[in-house]
Amino acid sequence: xxxxxxxxxxxxxxxxxxKKVAIATVITTWGSSPRPVGSQLGxxxxxxxxxxxxxxxxxxxxxxxxxxAIADGKPxxxxxxxTDEQAWDVGLACGGKVxxxxxxxx
Amino acid sequence: xxxxxxxxxQDARKQRRALxxxxxxxxxxxxxxxxxxxxxxxxDDETLLSAARRALEIGRSETVDLGGQRxxxxxxxxxxxLIIVGAVHIAQSLAPMASLLDFDVTVVDxxxxxxxxxxxxxVKVMQEWADEAFEKMGLDRSTAVVxxxxxxxxxxxxxxxxxxxxxxxxxxxxxxxTHAKRKERLAEAGITDEQFARVHGPVGLNIGAKSPAEIxxxxxxxxxxxxxxxxxxxxxxxxxxx
Numbered sequence: 001x002x003x004x005x006x007x008x009x010x011x012x013x014x015x016x017x018x019k020k021v022a023i024a025t026v027i028t029t030w031g032s033s034p035r036p037v038g039s040q041l042g043x044x045x046x047x048x049x050x051x052x053x054x055x056x057x058x059x060x061x062x063x064x065x066x067x068x069a070i071a072d073g074k075p076x077x078x079x080x081x082x083t084d085e086q087a088w089d090v091g092l093a094c095g096g097k098v099x100x101x102x103x104x105x106x
Numbered sequence: 107x108x109x110x111x112x113x114x115x116q117d118a119r120k121q122r123r124a125l126x127x128x129x130x131x132x133x134x135x136x137x138x139x140x141x142x143x144x145x146x147x148x149x150d151d152e153t154l155l156s157a158a159r160r161a162l163e164i165g166r167s168e169t170v171d172l173g174g175q176r177x178x179x180x181x182x183x184x185x186x187x188l189i190i191v192g193a194v195h196i197a198q199s200l201a202p203m204a205s206l207l208d209f210d211v212t213v214v215d216x217x218x219x220x221x222x223x224x225x226x227x228x229v230k231v232m233q234e235w236a237d238e239a240f241e242k243m244g245l246d247r248s249t250a251v252v253x254x255x256x257x258x259x260x261x262x263x264x265x266x267x268x269x270x271x272x273x274x275x276x277x278x279x280x281x282x283x284t285h286a287k288r289k290e291r292l293a294e295a296g297i298t299d300e301q302f303a304r305v306h307g308p309v310g311l312n313i314g315a316k317s318p319a320e321i322x323x324x325x326x327x328x329x330x331x332x333x334x335x336x337x338x339x340x341x342x343x344x345x346x347x348x
Contacts, residue, residue, distance in 0.1 A: 027169045027178045038167030075134040
């Protein structure tokens with residue numbers, strides 16, 4: 001949780017510096033997952049990131065969606081896991097599943 | 107997330123106040139829930155508020171279905187804080203170890219020779235009497251207090267103050283004998299046996315610790331245990347009364 005607050009600090013600094021930013025948050029987990037619910041990743045318009053929503057397995061895909069959210073202003077709900085028909089071709093090595101909410105900071 | 111929401115979250119952190127942010131996942135609508143008030147789109151929704159208060163109480167973020175809407179409660183609680191009274195040798199091990207565990211650490215000691223920044227690199231050091239320092243910092247239920255000075259004139263006022271607060275952990279260094287005498291002194295100051303029972307003394311888990319670093323481990327082990335058990339008790343499913 002203190003990590004999450006550090007993320008907000010950095011996001012605040014990016015905003016204050018005139019950058020467009022988005023926040024991704026782990027909102028549900030099933031099975032073993034590397035980061036608990038509430039973990040956050042901040043992303044700025046250049047793709048710079050702070051914090052984490054996994055052990056590094058899905059950050060790449062989340063940054064891509066965060067940049068899209070920064071562009072169109074719409075929130076997104078992303079599912080990551082080891083199901084056959086996953087919408088995202090990124091798995092979690094640990095076999096868990098996570099759902100991540102991505103939104104632009106207005 | 108609205109810019110005002112981000113600012114509110116940052117403010118709460120600075121003031122060491124807990125709050126929950128409810129986000130309606132369908133459209134991103136936000137409601138901020140403080141222990142005593144709520145602001146935002148669903149601030150009048152009693153069902154949402156009671157679920158938010160429960161999440162706040164147990165300090166755990168979660169997604170729930172409320173009347174067909176998926177709501178994510180993100181609970182922001184102040185980082186746990188450890189206040190060490192006595193800038194002594196054990197404190198020099200305890201402070202950096204507690205920092206590794208993400209505790210916000212402050213060392214308090216009115217004695218100039220002990221309370222120096224050079225003895226505690228990277229740690230907040232207050233050269234003050236404990237009760238005065240506590241008054242400034244404001245003790246809360248995410249705070250742990252450990253007294254290490256062995257000197258009643260320094261330890262006792264700290265314990266007395268801490269016992270009147272809702273800190274989650276109080277520990278006092280000293281043997282059983284020292285602890286018994288401490289109990290007598292604090293009884294004279296009006297601390298009841300029941301109140302005194304909150305003080306962990308002799309401090310720490312019994313792991314045969316001898317060196318300052320080992321004692322620091324035993325203290326931190328106990329603090330981690332007390333914190334985890336409290337959370338378990340809060341999150342255990344409640345058995346409905348018949």
